[in-house]
Every structure is written in C-alpha cells, then in structure tokens.
Amino acid sequence: MILTLKTGVSKKDADKIIAKIKDLGFQPSISKGAERIVIGVIGEKAIVHKQTFEVMDGVEVVTPISKPYKLVSREFKKESTVVNVGKNVKVGGKQVIIVAGPCSVDTWDNLLLNAREMKKAGAHMLRGGAFKPRSSPYAFQGLGEKALEMLAEARKITGLPVVSEVMDVRQVEIMCKYVDVLQIGARNAQNFDLLKEVGLAKKPVVLKRGMANTIEEWLMCAEYILAKGNPDVILCERGIRTFETATRNTLDISAVPVIKHFTHLPIFVDPSHGVGVREYIPPMARAAVAAGADGVMLETHPKPAEALSDGHQALLPTHFSHLIKEVKLIAGAVGRHL
C-alpha cells in the first residue's frame, strides 16, 4: 500500500502518519520527491488498514499494491482449477464444455426434446431456469420446484448434469437436492448473503458477472464463496452494461484472458444473454472459445414460439449442431477439444 501525501503537507501531519504506520506494526518506506512525499507501507495485509490512512490529515490518496482477493488469485494457487461436475464433466481442463437448454423450463416434452437434441449435437450439460429473475413482477417467474423435478428427470434420461439458477438463500437447500451446479445470476452477483450460503453448499457454483461489476469486483464475489469453504466456482461472463443498444449487453470477451491471468478458476461465456439477438450468438460463441473460454452457455429451444421467456434468442437444434461443428474446429485451433 502506498500513501501519497498532499503537496505542502505539514511536518506534524507527516510524522503522525509515520507513527501510525509503525503503531500498526508496519514499516514505512519514505520517498521525498520534488513535488510530494510518498510513503510505502510495508508488511502483509497492510491493505486492511486502507481506510485508517484515508481519513488522516495530509493523506491525498492511498494506492493498493496488492490485489484485494487472495484465495481466487493465481498468485495464491498457480495451477488452474478443474471443477468436477456430475460424474464425467471436468470444467477447466482441455475440454471445452457446452451447456445448452431453455431459458425457462416450460413443458416436459419441450425439455426432454431439447436435452436429447442438444446431447446428440454434442452438449455436455443441461441448463434450465426454475426460479427466474424477471425485471417485471408481472412476467412469468418460473415453474419453481416442478421445473427442478423435470430437470432431474431429464438428467436421468440423458445423463447430462444440470445447472439452474438460485435466487434466494431459502432456495439453496432444495436446489441442492435436484441440480448438479448452482448458478448465481448477474442481478444477484453482489447479493453477499446468497454468496455466503452457496459457499457453504456442497455443489459447484456458476457465478455470473454483475452487469456493472469490474473484473476485480467479480473476483471478490468469488472470494466470498471460496472463503466459506467451497472451492468449485466457475465464473461466467454474460455481458456488461454499456451505452451500446444494438446488443442486449456488451459481451466482454476480453474478460476471458484477463480472468485467465489473475485467477486459477475456470471461465464460461454466455453469448445468449450477452447479445440477446439469435443471429449474433453463434459468432460470439466462436469468439469466446477462440479467446480461451472453458465453456459456453447457450439458450436452445426446439420450439421458440412456445418458450416462456427469451424465445427470440433461443437457438434451434439445427443452428446449434452447426455451431458445435465450428466450435470444434476452433477449439482445435487453440489446442483444445470438445
């Protein structure tokens, strides 16, 4: 942590700051420049005392040197984490994982058809919404436990492990009975009580990025989960809020190499929510894999007109199987496979 003092700081204020550093058990490293005094605060976890110094007279700005996260950091754990999902799926290894399914679970026939078609085309996991975070209270809010039952049944038939979103701390227990992976959605990315709760669960978590979260803040959300004892977090980029309106959000593909640099956790990309327009989804799925994503999450539906949410952005089975072929080639180009 570095303290930049105000120009013209009094000797008294500077001495007080230095005394405080020593009091807290750290070592000050003082640089008197032409324009300013800059003081390095040396010692582990000095950053915890950031606010202590921010309020002191004479301090202009406090600059952290180390990152605020620890357990999720690649400095803390060098080798990439591989998250085991169900019996056979490994997220974060050489294989690129394809997650497909409906935005919301609607009928059993549609779900089963969807799961079967997607599995045939090459998907590794089934997604499906049971509890839905909708911007309108009057919109369809999900079938709830009934949807979870259908997902579990579809898993039994197809063998595909299941991921579904948990919105409320009170749902964690029941979700864990049915699903293989708990998903935290973008709107709950900083619902810290929910993060703590899934941190205590014994299931892997897909943690979507909040619409307005920096990558650093997103990693802090993951840190909440790891700090509670759950190491199996899969990050998922799903688009950030920007001024552009041609797409639903701006899918930040560059988050993939940034995440790979700073953390050992695997990363998925969700182009369906990222762009929100059916025909832009396949190019973005390809881009995600080319950039190094460990998997892509795609909304698919055999009969979009019957979908209870986001039908306009669902890929049809034919789109999906064509896309999988392209993605396979791209995975190969970056030393991976499907």
Place this chain on the structure above:
Amino acid sequence: MILTLKTGVSKKDADKIIAKIKDLGFQPSISKGAERIVIGVIGEKAIVHKQTFEVMDGVEVVTPISKPYKLVSREFKKESTVVNVGKNVKVGGKQVIIVAGPCSVDTWDNLLLNAREMKKAGAHMLRGGAFKPRSSPYAFQGLGEKALEMLAEARKITGLPVVSEVMDVRQVEIMCKYVDVLQIGARNAQNFDLLKEVGLAKKPVVLKRGMANTIEEWLMCAEYILAKGNPDVILCERGIRTFETATRNTLDISAVPVIKHFTHLPIFVDPSHGVGVREYIPPMARAAVAAGADGVMLETHPKPAEALSDGHQALLPTHFSHLIKEVKLIAGAVGRHL
C-alpha cells in the same frame, strides 16, 4: 405495441402475424409504408405478449408504446405520494428531509453524539448500517442486531426515526422490530425475492437505484414492492457506474426531474455514496435539492478516524451544520422548506 415487419416480408408471414393479433383478442392497425409494413397492436396489456411476436418470422422489432410499470406510474396515480415516517416526518411534501448518520454503526457514544449533533443542526432522520454489503468478505460486515438495538435507543433519546439496510430476506422480520424505514441497497436493487419480502412488510422502504439500472428498471423494482401491497416506497438516487473515476460513482442528478415526471413516488439523493469524496458532497447535496429532490441522505460522523467504514467521506458536524444552512436557502428558492 408496434410491430415493425422485416423488409420484403412474405404475405404469408404477414397474414400469420395479423391472425395472431386477432387470436389474442387485439386489433391490428396496419400501415404499409414505402419501405416497410408497420402494425399497431391495439388493446390493453398487449405488451404482455411482446415475446410472442418477437419470435415470429417476419417481425423485425417490437416497440412498446406504454411503460412496463403501472402502480408506480404517474398516469395511474396523478398526485404525488407522501410517505409517513415515524410520527412526524412526511416524505414527498413541501418539506425537504435530511437523513444523517454513520455509514456503519460502531460505538454507542459515537452514535449518540452523531444523532444529537445532527438533530441539533436540523436533520429529520437517522441512518446507520447494521448489516453491511461489503465488496470484500474480509471487511467489517456490520454489528448486526447489536447495531439495531443502538439505533432504536438513539431514536428513543432523540426522537429521530431510523432507517437501516436490509440485505437478506431472513432479516426483514427482525429489522421491522427496530427500524422505521427499511433500506434496499444498490447491490440488492434487483434481488427480486427481497423486494417481494419488503413488499409484504408494514414499513416504508427506501429503494436505492442499482449501479447499472436505468430509471425504467428502477421503477420496475419499485413496482415489485407496490405489487405486493406496500405503497410506501421512497426512491433514492446514489450514483451510477460510468467510465469516470474522479468520483466513486456518477451521481445522476437528472434522475430527479425524470422520476418526478414518470412516478408519483418521492425521491431522495445520497451524495455520500454518489461521489465518495468528502469535499464534493456539500455541492452535490445542494444540487440535489435545487433539482427538486424530496430529501438527501448524508453520511456523518463526529470522529471519522474511528469509523468502521467510509470514514473518509463522512461529514463532520461543522460541515454538516454549514451545509444545512445553505440547503435551507436553496429549498426556499424552489418553493420548499427544511
């Protein structure tokens, strides 16, 4: 709701769309332009079927005409809502309400001193964090119920009604025992289960704007609360996420007149979180009142160096009482009073 069809749409597709409109009980109003066919869908709540049309072949884009919210809309209720807080405070009337207090409750002495000083200077309500949403799991998370007890005690002594943030659906009940107003923070602004829960509570709610929420989305969050039966919502602008880093967030003062135009609900502004730098807070508090805000929420602390969070942006009693004098004059300039 207006459907713009694709250029070169086939007659078959156009006929299907028109048939669908009639099937659903609406009336189509067809305009064949030089370049495109545009169809108005006439009838109440047509917007509910937006997705139905979005997935149809031949539809390029669906444009809503009416707003997605109803109960919060000024079209639905013309006169401005006045929310009663405690026995004597009325939010949304001629009086501009000043809410002051610490970011986090720390010691009883600090809290009582804070409350007394602020009341003397002219504050009408006391704020104080008991449960704190912190970006780091290692940061101070609030004193919890102990803080709520202190807030209730401070109310007893000063008469100031109390507002505090609720983060978790499981906290609503206990919060209601102690506080006068429940606050939903920016990070939980789209935690829909929490919105539903406070919608069932018998306390007024201060609903902060999510960092990446448009005003329309924010009003939909309020709609969630009203739809559950709680009409006493006070909106609170607290800054949005933009590219600018000179301030903690970008305080969107223009939200005040926009909110006044579209809804009957009152609006507060929180300059402390909005800018995050002590010396920029008074000018922004003045600006908020000049723009027509019904109140301002300010972080104050008699001894910022002892604050457990955000001490660097807390106003001292002297700053605060000077600011109140300026705000009083500005309130007068726009036909209001303190």
Place this chain on the structure above:
Amino acid sequence: MILTLKTGVSKKDADKIIAKIKDLGFQPSISKGAERIVIGVIGEKAIVHKQTFEVMDGVEVVTPISKPYKLVSREFKKESTVVNVGKNVKVGGKQVIIVAGPCSVDTWDNLLLNAREMKKAGAHMLRGGAFKPRSSPYAFQGLGEKALEMLAEARKITGLPVVSEVMDVRQVEIMCKYVDVLQIGARNAQNFDLLKEVGLAKKPVVLKRGMANTIEEWLMCAEYILAKGNPDVILCERGIRTFETATRNTLDISAVPVIKHFTHLPIFVDPSHGVGVREYIPPMARAAVAAGADGVMLETHPKPAEALSDGHQALLPTHFSHLIKEVKLIAGAVGRHL
C-alpha cells in the same frame, strides 16, 4: 512515479530497473515488502519516462503520482482564473453567467427576438450555431458565415457578447472576426489540431467535455490550449455517455466541484445538451448553479417549431425568465449573484 515489480522478479531484472532510474537522472526509493518490491522514482518530470519503464521486464505496473497536466492545475496557479468576455462580462468571478440563444441560427427575426427577450430576462451572453456538427450528413449543417454576420449584428444591437462553435481548423480565422468566444464542441474535444489552433487565437475558448472523456482527459485538452499561449479557457460540462436513455446524456454535475478542486479555470454547465428534454432543463440549470458552476448555457428559441435543430429542447422566453428568477435565488444561497 511508482514502479510495482512482478512477484518473483529476478535480481537481475530488478537491478536493471534501478540502473535505468539512475541513468535517467532520478533517484530510486526501494521498498521491499512481504509480497513485492515497490520502487519510487524520485525527480521532476519522471512521469515523462512512464513508457520506458512499462516495457521493462519485471515491471508489473507503473503508477503516476502527479497529475499529467501542469498549466491548468490549481497547484500551478492557486487563484481562480477570471476570463474577460467582450467589454463587461467576467467569467469565473462572483457573478454567475447566463448564456442563451438558439442551437442553430435560422432567421434574423428569430435571432434578434431571441437575443432581445433573453437579454431582458437577464442573459449575459448570446450563443448561436453557425457551423453545426450533425450526426447525419443529410441534416442541416448550419448557415455558416451568414449566421456569423447575424450574430455580430445582434451583438451590436443588444450588447451581448457572442459565442459560437468552431469545427474546422480552417474556420478559426473567420470565426475570430465575428465572435467573442470560440466554442469547441464535444465531438471535437480531442481534435488536437483544432485545440492547438484555438490555442494560438486571441479569443477566449469554451471547451466542452467530450462524451467519453474523463475529467483528467478533459483537463489535458485544456492544457493543449494553454500550452499554445491562450490562458482564457472556460470548461463546459455537457453530459457524458452512459447506459441511461431517459436523458440524451448523463449530465455530470459532480464535475463542477471536481473541476473546482483540480483547476483554476472556470466551468459552465450546458443542461440543454445534457438532458435533451425541455422540462428537465430548468431543474438541471438550478442544480448546476447550486453545485458552484460559473455559468449555464441554455438553448432558447421564441418559436421552437421554426428551429432548424433541437427545437424540442429549446426553452421559450417565459420558461427562461421564470428560470432566471429561481437561479438568482440559488446564486444568492451560495454566495454569488447574477
């Protein structure tokens, strides 16, 4: 300037970095922390060599300590700059300056009527577009020199000094013949050749903030003008580009206190472009003055239906004179006058 070295940097790389610092005539101040080595580079203008260090092996990040601007900085010049406009207008003193007039100059009758009405209501300067930066090549591009002649004529009659936008380096000379103040629009805020050219002119400059410029970048644009010898720059906040669509831009009122903190230059606010909706403009003009702005720029038109651009956001004379009365009271509340 502070160099944070990579964790596990080799002694060889660290030594090379230290040698480089000394070679360039600076003094290294080395802090060996628990996790990292941090080196302060002490000496004036060290920041100029930022890139030299960024490319060196072993350097993780280079953190500037001093601001990149100099002439515009309040550290360089403590007292606030007062810019003289025409014979009688002083921008940056106790008086709050009101600039009014049409977005585009259209007819002589409208311009004269506009100027007369606004002067009567209390305006101090006349604005009017002659060369218009329009997003469409098919939209009205301004009347050019003919408009400048009309503006000069209106000044002769009313005594109001005139400000108009210059878009092209080749227009600077002719503009200087007619106007009192050159305006640089948001879209040309980083047209550096144009900034250099107005830096050589003998006229004050209103420099609008670019839609995506941070305050620091904006001050660097001003620095371009001052560095060429023109000290008379008036900054003008006119809204930044964010995700919010309820207003044309997001008017960053907090830029006012930030600018006052970092620079001695005066600042205007332009609520008309900032919000783009007629009824939101008066509250934002009031907010700007309450926050400490040195003036407001407003679009006015006696017959908006005849306006050649932005008629929908022009204030009518009655709106304007009512607003001036409110602004006068607010100016008084913050120790200023109109």
Place this chain on the structure above:
Amino acid sequence: MILTLKTGVSKKDADKIIAKIKDLGFQPSISKGAERIVIGVIGEKAIVHKQTFEVMDGVEVVTPISKPYKLVSREFKKESTVVNVGKNVKVGGKQVIIVAGPCSVDTWDNLLLNAREMKKAGAHMLRGGAFKPRSSPYAFQGLGEKALEMLAEARKITGLPVVSEVMDVRQVEIMCKYVDVLQIGARNAQNFDLLKEVGLAKKPVVLKRGMANTIEEWLMCAEYILAKGNPDVILCERGIRTFETATRNTLDISAVPVIKHFTHLPIFVDPSHGVGVREYIPPMARAAVAAGADGVMLETHPKPAEALSDGHQALLPTHFSHLIKEVKLIAGAVGRHL
C-alpha cells in the same frame, strides 16, 4: 416514423398533427389504442421531419422505423463491399487481412526490420503512425512527413501497402501522396469536416469507431464519407469506453456480427488499442477472426524498448508469427483463409 401522442391529447392538437402530416405530403395511419393514439407517418424520408413533429404539442415521442443511414446500409446494397488496397490486397472477401506495424514510426532501421519480419510471418499491410493524437501536448506527436517518407520507402522494399492516420483536414493532400489507406482515429471519428475531406479523397479509408459511439452513430460517420463519393470505407472496431479498467478499452467483438448484419462494408478489429496489454492481444485477435472480422490491425515492434509510443503493448516478431499460425486455423474454421 411513428408518433406516440400524449395520453389525454386534445382533439385540436391531434387534428393539427394529422394536418401537418398531410401538408408534408405523407399519409397518416391512425391507431386509437386503449391508452393512447399512435400515428404512423407513411412515405419515403419521413424521418427527415422528425424534429418538426417532436416540437408539436401533443406529441410524446417520435420513434423512427427506418435507419438513418442509406448508402452504407445492407438494404441499399445487398452484396458485401470488397475494398481494393494497393495492387493485391482485397478487404472484405474470403481472405482475412493482417495489418501490422509500429504505433509510431521511429527509426528507419526499426521500421524496415518490423515490415520485413511481419511480411515474412504473413502480414498483408503495414501500419505506422506519422501524425499522432496524444492525450498530452507534451507527449511525442509523431515524425510527420518524415515518417510518411519512410513508410513509402518500406512499401517499395516489401511490397506491403501502407495505412497511416490523418488527423487534420490540411494533412489529407500530403497523406494521399504517400499512403495507400487513410486512417481516421477514434478521437476524430465525429470530426465531420475531416470525414467530408476524406470522402473527397481517392483513397480507401479505415474508419475507427469513436470511443463513445454507438454502432448506428459509427455507420453515420461512414455515411458522411460515402455521401461525398468515396465508397471504399473499412470500419475498424477498437474498443469502447466502459467502466472496466482491467483493459484499456472494452473491445466490442459483438460489433462484428452487428456490422455484418446492417452494412455491406468490411470490418477490421484492432485488439492492440482495444485491450492495451500485450498478453491479452493474441486471444482477442483470434476472437475477432472467429467472430467474422475481415482483418485485424496489430501493433508490432522488433524492439519495444525503443518505441516512441505504446511499446508496452507491441507484439514481438515471435509472438506475431505464433499468433498468425493460430489465426490461420481459426480462419479455416469459419470458411476463410489468410
């Protein structure tokens, strides 16, 4: 164009609006809904009169149906444009074009070495800055014409056509003597006089996206060039300004499929400026090609420590040739070649 009237609009106002539509030679298509009256204005170029209706009493909002651009639109010209550069390079066909070279031209030896290495690795065009838009007036501003001479000489030796940025209308003529392609930088993307000037030039133009420009605004900038008679425009995505700071900008890869949908013009992606961190550039170059970009622009330098700008983000020859091999495979996966 669709006019949504205010709720409770008077019959007189509505009649006036309808009369105005007819006066202008258009046909009104009136839909009286449950809540509002909506009027379609039918006829070519109705959108030109948008402002006329916006200022009328009773009109709440005017919604355009057709896009504001014409010449650049894929509706206007269905087949994709192929831009010929130099004698052998075709941009927008089956070949993916690689543009490489230094941010700024510095020494002849570095430039020649750079061009030779990049050509050997597979580059098709040479980039190099002669006139540099720098945020600081004190930073290196480019070698000017001397750099242009070197670029032309490097072309003679290597056969690589040359692209360089033009910043000032007065530079267009001299640039055309030396370069094969004129580049408009992000900061001048809405410098409309410069757009008009390159619209009159007889050279292809690379038009970068402005940092805060929507895709629609960007296409309007291209429309300025085409409207002046120059059809050879190559768009170039280079990152937009968002809240994320882990990368220099947020590279909007989704712009590629959006651009392909709305316009016939080819599109490049510039990952170097997009992310600004050397190790994130190769993944983003791969992502761009996977998403369907017609080419990538990359900053390369044989000796980054000698670079006069942006050396920290320049790729070395070894990085570059490795990247080219990956990009070749990805191009193949999407039916293209290098």
